[in-house]
Structures are given as C-alpha cells and as structure tokens.
Amino acid sequence: MVDSRSWDWETGEKNVSLDSWKKEYRWVEEPYASPDGEKIAAIVNVDEGEFTVCVNGKVWGETVFDKIWHLRFSPDGRLTALVSEMGEWTMAVNGEAWENKFGYIWEPRFSIDGTAIAAAVQQDMRYGMVLNGKPWEQTFANMTYFALSPDGRHTAGAVQVEDVDSGEIHKFQKGSFTAALDGNPWDMRFVNVWNLAISTDGEHLAAEVRLNLYDYTIAVDGVPWESRYATVWEPLFNPVTGTVVAPVREKGTWALAENGKILWDRRFVQIWHQMFSPDGSRLAAIVAPKYGRWTVAVDGVPWPATFATLVTDATFSPDGRRIAALAKDGETFRVVVDGNPWTDAWDMAWKPVFSPDGKDVAAKVEKKGRYTYTVNNRVWSRSCDIAWDPVFSPDGTHLMLRTVEAGNYVRRIVPVSDIVG
Amino acid sequence: MAEPSKKEENKVVDEGIDVGISRLTEEKIQSVINSVIDSETGARLKAYVETCIHCGLCSEACHYYLSHDNDPHYSPVGKVKQTIWEMVRKKGRVSPEFIRRAAIIAHTECNLCKRCAQYCPFGIDIAYLISVVRRIIHKLGVTPLYLQDTAHSHSVTMNQMWVKGDEWPDTLQWQEEEAQAEIPNLRIPLEKEGADVMYSVIAPEPKFQAQLIYQAAVIMHVAGVNWTMPASVGWDNSDMAMFSGDNELMGRLKRTHFETAARLKVKKIVMGECGHAFRSVYDMGNRWLGWSMPPFTIVHAIEFYHDLIKEGRIKIAKKYKPPITLHDPCNVVRGGGLHEKARYVAHAICEKVIEMHPNREHNYCCCAGGGVINTGPPFKMTRIKGNRVKAEQLFGAKTKGAEVLVAPCHNCHSGLHDIVHHYEIGLDIKFFGDIIYEVMEKPE
Amino acid sequence: MHSFYNFVSGPLAWVAFILFFGGSIYRIVSMLKLVAEKERFIFSYMSWRYSLRSIIHWIIPFATVNWRRQPVLTVVTFAFHLCLLATPIFLLSHVVLWDEAFSISWWTLPDAVADIMTIIVILGAVYFLVRRVTQPEVKFVTSVSDFVILAIVAAPFITGFLAYHQWLSYPLVMCLHVLAGDIMLAAIPFTRLSHMLFSPFTRAYMGSEFGKVRHARDW
C-alpha cells in the first residue's frame, strides 16, 4: 500500500495554472494529476513529430520523443509513459527511457504499491512481458492476456507455444496456448487461455482455459480442475487461504466454484467480478439474480435492490464490512452502499472510495460535463471542468480533491465534515 | 449411404465440414442433437414447429428462393423442413450425410436476415430455427472452415482477423500520423477515460481498410466529438461466434466489448458502418450475458452521422454529384429501424438518391450477412447465385440512373461487391463515411 | 343408428368439448410454463402495444405486404376462417341444440346465409387442397398430416351440408356429422390446428421484438 502520511494534508489549496501551456505548445493532451496531488502533467506536442511531457509547467526531461502515449502516474507518484524514438518503443519513467527498447510496448501495469511497472512487449515479432525494464528471457509467437502479481515481483501471460497458421483449424483445436509465469510456460497446452491471476505470494498462477471447443475450466499452475463447465470467467485467489474462486456456467446458469467445487448454493443468470474482503473472509460478486436485473451478492446473498442497466466498480471497505458499487438505470448512475442507492443520479460516476475506517464513502461524479464529488449521499458544492478520484487522509478526516477549474489545476484539502455537513 | 449422383451434386470441398463429418457417428449425432434440443431450446422451438401450418407463405420473402426460380428447397420453411424438423421428428437419429447437408443449408443458404419473419402470418422466426441448427453443427464440430477459423481468431485475440495486441494501437497511431498530414492537430485519443464516446470497429478496418479509421477520425475531429478508442482488447465489435453457434464465445466477446466501455467510462459506444456487429452488440450478445438491453447506448454510424449532420456539427461543403442508390442492411434496418435516418443522411450529402425496390425493412438481404460470407471462397458462388434477385433489384436502380451504391455495412459491402461484379451491374460501392469525408467542410 | 347418434351427440360430445377446452387451456398453460422455465427472457420483451399492433395488421385483409402480394389466397383464407368460426357458433340448428340441452340461446344466422358460408368453407378447403398439390413450395413441405387436418376441418362442413339438404341417408349423415364435429373439436389443441391457440402468441412475440427492440415493422 502507498503510505500517504507524508503527504501535505495541511495546505488548504494549491494551484497550478494550465493556460500558459496551451500557448507554449502546439497542443496539450489530457492532463493527469499525481496521487499526492502535487503534480499535474500532460503530453504536449512541441513540433511536428516532437513530443514531451509538461509537469507543473516544466518539461519532464531532456529527451523529445517522436511519440508519447499512455501517460499515467504510478501509485508511488512516478510519471510514466510509453515513448518512441527512432522507430523503437519503450517505457519512460520521469522522463528517462528504459535502456531496453522494443518493437512495441503496450498495456502497462503497476503493482499495488507502485514500485513495479510491467508491460507487454513485442520484439522481432516475438512477445513477452517486461518488468521494471527487464524483458522475459523466453519470448513467444503471441501473447494475449497479461498479469502482474499484486506484490509486483512476478509477471504472467497467456502465450502461444505452437505455431498455427490461420486456417489450420484442426491443429489449432489440438491446443497451442498455455500460460507462462515469469516467462516459464506450463507444460500443458490448451485451445485458449484467458484472464490470468497470480496468487498473493506470487507463487501460483491461475487462468481460464478451454480444453477443446466445448469444455472450459480453471487451470492452476498448469493443472486443470477436474470439473468441466460450459464456460468460465476470471479466476481469483483468496488473499489469505490461496484457494481459487471462479464463476462457472452449467446448464445455462452461473455458479461460483472454489477449487472445482460449487461454492454458493444459489445460482444466477450472471456472476462476475467476484472479490474477497481484504482479510479473505467475505466473498462478493456482481450478479444478475434474474434476467435483466443486476446487483451485488455477498456470500451468495444478493442485495434486495436490483438495477436494470449495469452494476460496476464494486469495492470492499478496508475492514471488509461494507461494499460500495455503482449502479446504472437507463442512462444514469448512482452510488450504492450496502444495497442502498444514494439519492442523486449522475451521467457518470467513478469507483467509490472508502475512508480508512470504512465509515465514509466518496466518489467522483459527473453531470452534463461538470464534475464534482459525492460523499455519504451529500454533494460537494462546487463543480469543475475536470476531476480526479477523491483521496481520504490517513486519519479519514479530510479529503484531497484534485480538480481543474477555469484553466487552473487545484489541489484542495477539504474536511469531510464540510461536505457531509 | 446416399446415391452417388446426388452426393456428387452438392459436393463442395470444405475442410471444416468434411473432416468434421468424417469423425461423426450416429450415436454422437443423436446425443448432441437431443442435448441441444432438450437443454438449450424451449417454447420457441416447440411453438414454431407445431404452429407452422406448412402454407409456404414465407417463400417469397427469401432471396435464395427467388433467385433459384422458386425452388422450394430454398424457401424458409423448406430449409427448416430439411434440417430441424427432421432432427426433431427423428429424435436426432439422422445420418452424417444429413448433417453435412444441414451444415451447408444452415451456414450457406440462410443469412438469418429475418425477412421471412415479416412474411409468415404467424411471425415464425425461421432465422432462430436455423440458428439452432448452427448450434448443433457447432457442437458436432462441422462448422465450415473459414467461419471456424474466424471464431478461433476471436477466441485468441478477441477480434476477427488475428490482429495482435501491438498491431492494433500501432495501426491507430499510424493512421493518426497519416491524418495529421491533412489536419496537423488531429488526434486519435487512445485510452481516454471519461470521453463521451468509445468508437469501435471491426477488425478488417485495421487489417485492410485503415483509411476508414482515418476518415472516422477526421469526422470526429471536425465535429468536435469527445471520443476515444481502447488500446486493449475490446476494440473489435464484430462477432462471428454469434453466427457459428459458439454462444459462449459470443458472450465472451461482448463482455469484453462492454467492459472496455465501462472501464473507459464512456457514455455511448459508437460503431462503424457494420451491421452484424450491431446485431451482436445491440441484440444478441447482451442477451446471452443477461442484459435485456445493452448496458451502453449503442449508436450505429448511420445514426451517428444523422445526429452530427442534423445538429450542424458537420457541414456539407458540396453535395455528392453522382446519383446514388441506398441499400438497407438487414441488421440495422430490420434489426434497428435506421432506414429513415439513413435516408436523411443520404439526402443531406448527395444530390440525387434513387430508391431501389423493395426498400427499407423489406429490402433484400445482400446474401453476405449471417456469417455466410465468412464461409469463404468455397461458398462464394452459393452467395452469388443465391442472390440473382438482388442483381435484378440493383439493375433496376441502375436503369433509373444510379451510379453509386451506398451500403452502410461491411458484410453488405463485400457481398454486394461480388454481386455487382459477377452480374456486371457497374455500380461503385461506397460507405456513407467515404462520401461524408469527401463532401464535408474541413479545416482550411 | 339411434343409439349411435345418442352416443356421439351425448357422451362423445362431452368428451370432445372437454378435450377442446381443457386441451386448449392445457396447451397454452404448459407452453407458458415452458417459457417461464427455459426462456424467461421472452417476458421482458413483450409489449401490449406492439403485440396488438402486429396482430391487428395481420388479421385485416390486405393490411400486410404479404397479404397484398397474395390477393386470391388472402380473400380465400379470410373468408374460409371467418365462415369456419362463425357458422357452427351461430347456426340455428346448433343453437337449438344448446337451447334444448341447457336452455341457453343466442342470435343465429339465417339458414340460407349459413348454407352459403358452409359452401365457402368447403370451397376454401378445396382451394387449400389444390394449392397443396399444385404449388411446389407448398407441396415440398406437405406431409400426410396436412391432408388429414384439412379433411378433419372439411368433414363437419361437408356432412353438415349434406344433412341440411337431407341428401343421402339423413340419419347416417347426421351421425357422421356429429362424429366429424366431435373429432374436429378434439383435434384443435393436439394437431397443427393449434395454430388457432398459438398464433396470437407467436405473432405478439414477433411484433414485440420488432416494435420494441428492432424499431421496424413486421408486416
């Protein structure tokens, strides 16, 4: 976890003017704010085919790149982007490109504490993962799904280990894919491998596998579960016990299975995005209890309130006692906490954030192109042009709100009580 | 086995079908048919089979029937009789040779266009019945090679054309660069969270027709749309698994697509000029996943252009001169009601629009849709011979002066291309996007 | 002969009516149960507005593209079905029987009109028969059962007509008529004649899908 105690929780307001950037560069792309709120950065175009990143008004380094994309702050506050120079691609961190260069690089991932950065890379039409600048030794004909372990020490990919030309359907059906952890592929071959998960300790790898065109299951460390299903969704490790849980489909309905055994007695029209509470004791998932109705089920029991269009971004409180999610009905979103939808409906809402003690919930929301925040079913009085997710102070009494208002980037520390009243 | 002469007649070499058939036993056929019928169908199959009064009134709905001089083998009810009726009646006890014929009928002699549902007095959904046959064919492993290969591509890459993870963003960046030569500050914003619109396309665009992405980017730029494209899987909205009967894979593709939109926090999915993709996102895939309607508003290119023109966000500098005729793609017209909007767009951008007949919901299918064109070269002539009536219809429009055929759907585009070529009709085929790009006001 | 008549018009008629009403309810209820069990999603698309919009178009002659394309058939089938339903219900001789048995009665058709309507049904059946053997697209999907159900439908009208005109042996014809009537009633729920029961549902479903989801006309 990122330690936010050292951040400035005192200064009420800090500003960075963005207007001058527009004059200085041919164009300025979408800005990104750092997790501690101190920096605001954007990719800027200097001249035809010349790009750099502007951070708080200054360029991030010496090098001007031919192309820059996917600018993001890592959770520990480093500024990263995918950059290209002389036809080669790599990752740049705080303006410094990694030494290793690639034919292409995409889908960067951060570990939870931000210390590890991984991405998929292609070099000479061979594929692999790169972790903190270091690519896998073994590369593959193709790689389709990627994972970085929560602790950032391991990477995994769904890799093709047998060449199959397009049109060779029967060869393909014999299996040409497997999963690789840190570049080491499993022995067994599968028709398909999707959605990988690495255990908390980084030792185990689980994946959805398709054994032939019709039988699906979960494989853990290369060994498929004994049960076969009509299809399966993404596996998840219990952070404490290390068991693997995945939604499985049988006879047209979905159930949750743990290590190949059905877990909840109730079946659903749909189950996905299962998640464990941080202590691993509770299991929740987004479900459709009946056709066209969506909600969250906790330990197999769905919330009574259901929603027509979409339920997404479910999250446990740090103590595991509460769950917040977003629910969409028609075109509008609401924050829902423990099954209770909040009053206001929004054109868009972002993943709710719990305070460290789990008592307060905040979320970034938007209506008619104006952004604001909602906390415990109250709405902040201001609306902004851009906003980033709210961040609770370590003691939970304050919120850091990062916004853009009238051409200014604003970092505010606001007492939770100011919004909640 | 059946008499050799008859066998010779419908001998098409398709490795998917032939190898699949060679592995079948009667027991396997029986158990697969019965398990699909028992566990995957219900009241619809039962009611449709038992209600059909065998009146043949659906026959003239079908372009295959009309194109084959009213040969009853090609009528909607005739095709059902040769496939699912027999399977139901014989409780699955049919021969491998029967399955071979069923695979050819279901995959190459019906476009699932649902025109017949508009002609049957009871609204019997023949396309659904044929889909059940395709599901059985899938479960028996007898799907035509090219279609199956496309499904494999979907399963690996989540797109239709084996486009690899790096090739997709790379292509977008290349098109962005190309377009910047024309409009220096144009962008194709990748992974822009919170944009209004996620623009999704089918894989043939990055693979063979990258200029379509270029044109779309110009339209987005000029109209000032707050848009984005994903750099991950989920960018491809096509879905041949829907047509190969691999429903599980169809669901997986659509989940990927919708969740990409959810991740990017967009309000709408705008899709390029493709019909079958619209069907999969708007009508089929969402249902398999449990969504009665898609979780995001789906805006097909026709509707998108309509709104942009109507709101004055793109302006027409000079209308397109050559007289055009408009093909109504089944999947967005009979399947999405976009026919009047298509006409609005056509009239807004072209000087002269000549209607073909029949039109709107009653237009004839292009004979490429429903996955038929994806069965590839072995069945190209099946498509062309099966749609002589389309050639006649187009010829009618041509006689009235049409020079350009607008087909706002990828499948239709390719299918009509073959028909126009084979029957020597002499029409240029274009997307709406091609014409809009040509006639719109652009910076400078 | 007399006791046979008593049998077919007594116990057997009871059985026929029970099979007809009971069977119809059973078929509809079990079909709806099957929907609830296996295709529940169908309910979420049903719409009264679009169901009725579709049904109304299809029960009006020439209101749909296909009815307009088939003018002769349209005239025949509407006349056939109308007379088929109305004649037995509003036939004086039938209402008299209801009156005698249960003391209930209602408006009746003049006999001459009923006679013409009967002829229309018979001619309609002949038309369908001819169509079935001459039109290739109909012939191709025809099985023996199609002739049998056509015969089942035509029989009460032919025998009724003969009875009314007292041609051939009246008592025999009358017996046959009542038997044929019993058979037709009992056959409706259990043969393809059940299109009478299911067609409103299939039409409503397609109408709803086209109206609500596809935003297109299904006629």
Ligand code: HEM
């Ligand atoms: C659904 C089944 C039936 C149909 C469609 C039917 C139809 C007819 C028709 C078309 C006629 C002749 C009308 C005319 O030509 O003017 C008729 C006459 C008659 N029917 Fe029926 N009928 C049915 C069932 C029955 C039954 C079950 C009974 C008796 C229990 C019955 C008793 C009679 C009698 C008594 C006559 C009059 C004969 C006469 O005028 O001498 N019918 N029916």
Ligand code: HEM
């Ligand atoms: C009230 C609901 C009914 C509707 C909406 C209906 C509708 C239709 C339709 C659309 C057809 C096909 C078109 C044609 O060939 O004419 C048809 C045919 C037919 N119907 Fe009905 N019908 C109904 C009731 C009945 C009843 C009660 C019977 C007899 C018991 C019946 C007997 C027939 C017969 C014999 C055919 C001709 C089939 C052939 O072509 O051989 N119908 N009906």
Ligand code: SF4
């Ligand atoms: S091609 Fe179209 S009209 Fe012909 S049977 Fe198939 S769905 Fe019906």
Ligand code: SF4
């Ligand atoms: S029109 Fe309908 S009832 Fe008549 S044969 Fe075709 S599917 Fe059957």
